[in-house]
Amino acid sequence: MLKIDHPQVYIYSYQLSQKSSKTAANYIWTWANSLWQHFSPEKELIFSQANLGYPLTRVKKFSHSNQIDGSFKFCRLDDSEGILARIGSPETDENKNLETTQLQQFNENNLLVADNYEDWLGQTIFITYKSQTYQNPTKQYLGQVADDCLKNLFPQASVRPSFCRNTELLDSPIFEYSSPKSQLQVFVYLVDDEIEEKLGQILQPLFELFYHRHKITKAFLDSRINHTLLKQEYAKIDGTIASLETRIAEVTQLGQPNNPDNPKNVDIDESLVYLKSQLKELLLESLTYQRLLECLEDFNNTINIHVYNYQEKLSQIGNKWEIPTEDLTTLTTFKFFVDRNCPYFQRQIQGDLGYFKHGTDLIKIAVDLVAGIVDIEQAEIDRSLERTIQILGTGLGAGGIVVSAVSAYVERDIVFRIPQKGDVLHPAIVSLVWSLLAVLVVSGFVAWINGAWKIKGNFRWFRRQSEPPRLPDSQSAPVNDSLRQAAEVRSPTEQE
Numbered sequence: 023m024l025k026i027d028h029p030q031v032y033i034y035s036y037q038l039s040q041k042s043s044k045t046a047a048n049y050i051w052t053w054a055n056s057l058w059q060h061f062s063p064e065k066e067l068i069f070s071q072a073n074l075g076y077p078l079t080r081v082k083k084f085s086h087s088n089q090i091d092g093s094f095k096f097c098r099l100d101d102s103e104g105i106l107a108r109i110g111s112p113e114t115d116e117n118k119n120l121e122t123t124q125l126q127q128f129n130e131n132n133l134l135v136a137d138n139y140e141d142w143l144g145q146t147i148f149i150t151y152k153s154q155t156y157q158n159p160t161k162q163y164l165g166q167v168a169d170d171c172l173k174n175l176f177p178q179a180s181v182r183p184s185f186c187r188n189t190e191l192l193d194s195p196i197f198e199y200s201s202p203k204s205q206l207q208v209f210v211y212l213v214d215d216e217i218e219e220k221l222g223q224i225l226q227p228l229f230e231l232f233y234h235r236h237k238i239t240k241a242f243l244d245s246r247i248n249h250t251l252l253k254q255e256y257a258k259i260d261g262t263i264a265s266l267e268t269r270i271a272e273v274t275q276l277g278q279p280n281n282p283d284n285p286k287n288v289d290i291d292e293s294l295v296y297l298k299s300q301l302k303e304l305l306l307e308s309l310t311y312q313r314l315l316e317c318l319e320d321f322n323n324t325i326n327i328h329v330y331n332y333q334e335k336l337s338q339i340g341n342k343w344e345i346p347t348e349d350l351t352t353l354t355t356f357k358f359f360v361d362r363n364c365p366y367f368q369r370q371i372q373g374d375l376g377y378f379k380h381g382t383d384l385i386k387i388a389v390d391l392v393a394g395i396v397d398i399e400q401a402e403i404d405r406s407l408e409r410t411i412q413i414l415g416t417g418l419g420a421g422g423i424v425v426s427a428v429s430a431y432v433e434r435d436i437v438f439r440i441p442q443k444g445d446v447l448h449p450a451i452v453s454l455v456w457s458l459l460a461v462l463v464v465s466g467f468v469a470w471i472n473g474a475w476k477i478k479g480n481f482r483w484f485r486r487q488s489e490p491p492r493l494p495d496s497q498s499a500p501v502n503d504s505l506r507q508a509a510e511v512r513s514p515t516e517q518e
Contacts, residue, residue, distance in 0.1 A: 024170050025119045027152040030110030031128050031175065034232045035136060036143035039071070039103045053136040054094065054105050060133055061086040061109065069105075074098040077226045078106060089117060090127060099233050102143060106229055109134075118154070122167065125149075125174040135181055135206065144205030144236035149175065150213045150221075159212075161188065161195055168197035168210035183208055189355045192217050192343075196355050202363045205239060207232075209355075223342045231335040234328040235359055241328070242367040245321040248314055249374055255311045256381050262304050263388045266297070301389065308385040315378055322371045329364045336360070 037050045048070075055067045062084035073079060078095040085091045092109040109128045111117040128134070136145060149171055153159065159167075165188065176182040183199040183206050190196065194217055200207040213221070221228070336357060340350050350357060 024122045024167050025153075026122060026167065026171070027118045027120065027154060028111050028113045029120065029125060029128075029149065029151040029171070030108060031125075031134070032148040032150070033105075033107040033109070033134055034146040034148070034229060035105045035107070036099070036102055036145075036233050036236050038101060038141040038143060039098075049139055049141070050103055050105060050136065054107065057107060057109075057133055058084065058094070060130070061090065061092055069094065069096075071103065074103060078229060088112070088114070089120075089124070097229060099230065102233065102237070104229065104233055122170040122174050125171055126177065129175050129177075132176075132178060132181060134175070138205065142205065143233075143240050144207070146207045146232040146235070147175075147209070149208065149210045150218070151210075152214060153212060164195045164212060165197060167212075171210050172199055172208060181206075187358065189358070191355045192220060192352065198355065202366065203239065203243060205236065205243070207235070220343060224339045227335050227338040227342065231332060231339070231356060234332040234335060237328045238325050238332070238364060238367065241321045241324040242371070245318055245371050245374070248318050248321065252311070252314045252318065252374070252378050255307065255314060256378065259304065259307050259311060259381065259385060262300060262307060263384065266300050266304070266388060304385065304389060308382070308389070311378075311381060311385065315375070315382065318371065318375060318378070322368070322375065325364065325367055325371070329360060329368075332360050332364075 035050060035053065051069050051071070054069045058069060059065050059067070063086075064084070068082075073082075073096040075096065076098050078097045081093045081095055083091070083093045089111055090109065091112050092107065094108075095106040097104045097106070111120065111124070134147065136142065151167075151171070153167070168188075169185070172182060183204055184201060186198040186200050188195060188197045191211065194212050194214070196209055196211040198207070198209055336350060336353055339353060339356075340346075343352070345352050
């Protein structure tokens with residue numbers, strides 16, 4: 023059976039503190055008080071946000087038995103709250119050569135690991151022990167000890183993190199159990215009195231180092247959730263644009279009478295109403311999409327900021343241990359995360375941003391195109407209505423003038439009887455005929471002048487003779503081309 027001396031378990035726990043959920047905001051204190059009630063003879067709840075301070079507050083100690091004692095410290099960090107709890111064996115002779123199974127007493131009912139929830143950032147558990155069994159133990163033996171310590175501290179396989187790497191810290195082997203995306207990180211470290219003294223020198227920087235590590239990991243995990251939402255929103259927008267393409271094709275083909283693909287039974291007014299409704303829907307979808315994209319950028323900025331802070335804490339630890347800044351190989355255990363994992367996180371999010379930003383360009387082109395086509399069609403309808411009113415108004419005005427002029431010469435009353443041979447048209451009838459003739463002639467002349475009616479081998483009603491108006495320019499060249507094409511199909515061909 024593997025033996026260890028004076029095992030100590032340090033639990034570094036963090037959560038966000040600026041969320042609106044009261045339950046989530048107090049959860050880390052619920053967890054801390056659960057540990058306190060389990061190990062301390064004082065059973066009342068004593069921990070709350072009032073314990074917070076900076077740097078780590080004064081220690082709050084407890085004694086559970088001759089084999090277990092511990093302490094709590096608290097700290098406020100930016101927008102977060104942190105707790106450093108220690109549960110271990112006092113350095114007495116009776117706590118030497120303990121079997122690794124003794125670690126099960128430190129984590130009864132799996133109290134060491136907090137449940138995952140929205141505001142939770144993560145935990146780093148630092149297990150230290152001493153050993154007098156062998157003066158020069160092999161790495162294989164120390165690996166077995168580390169594995170055994172982990173299995174006994176976390177009997178549930180679902181909770182236990184997988185092995186990550188083994189390195190050295192202060193010339194002593196240290197074993198890490200975690201994964202790049204895990205919010206639970208565990209170290210098992212063989213120490214001596216000198217190493218314990220050095221760890222005491224970096225109590226605050228190490229606490230903040232793990233905090234920045236969990237902020238980075240949390241931001242990346244949240245970015246994966248955001249990535250999924252962006253994919254769903256992108257698919258929705260893509261479907262909306264696809265339906266718009268079909269209706270736009272129908273609308274633009276209406277102006278091509280000789281086109282064999284010209285859609286039949288397409289109501290231009292109904293199509294315009296549909297395009298307008300889809301345009302509004304697309305704008306709402308683009309707003310949601312843009313907000314999700316901004317959140318992704320925020321996660322990327324959060325990672326960049328805390329990567330810098332992580333490196334600063336490494337430098338502080340190096341200064342405390344008097345390690346030259348240009349040679350921090352002693353801190354390889356902690357540098358690996360910022361040297362290998364963080365660049366992966368940053369590249370992944372940068373790739374997502376590059377991909378999804380194309381979606382904003384697609385939305386802008388679609389919105390400009392639909393808005394341009396709707397404006398063109400609406401202008402055509404308004405222009406046709408304006409011409410019709412102008413033509414009919416001019417004709418009716420001319421007819422009214424004729425009627426008023428002719429009616430002055432009408433002296434006979436109208437008598438309604440059966441027409442007989444030799445009857446002549448009543449002057450009132452003649453004036454009415456002249457009035458209608460004036461309406462037709464004047465309306466036709468005005469229509470010809472305005473270009474609504476052209477005589478060129480055949481008749482074309484409600485077509486423009488003048489050049490189409492210049493379309494408003496867009497910042498996107500493809501949009502300009504599409505809008506011009508949509509306008510041109512409204513005009514008749516110049517050559518037949």
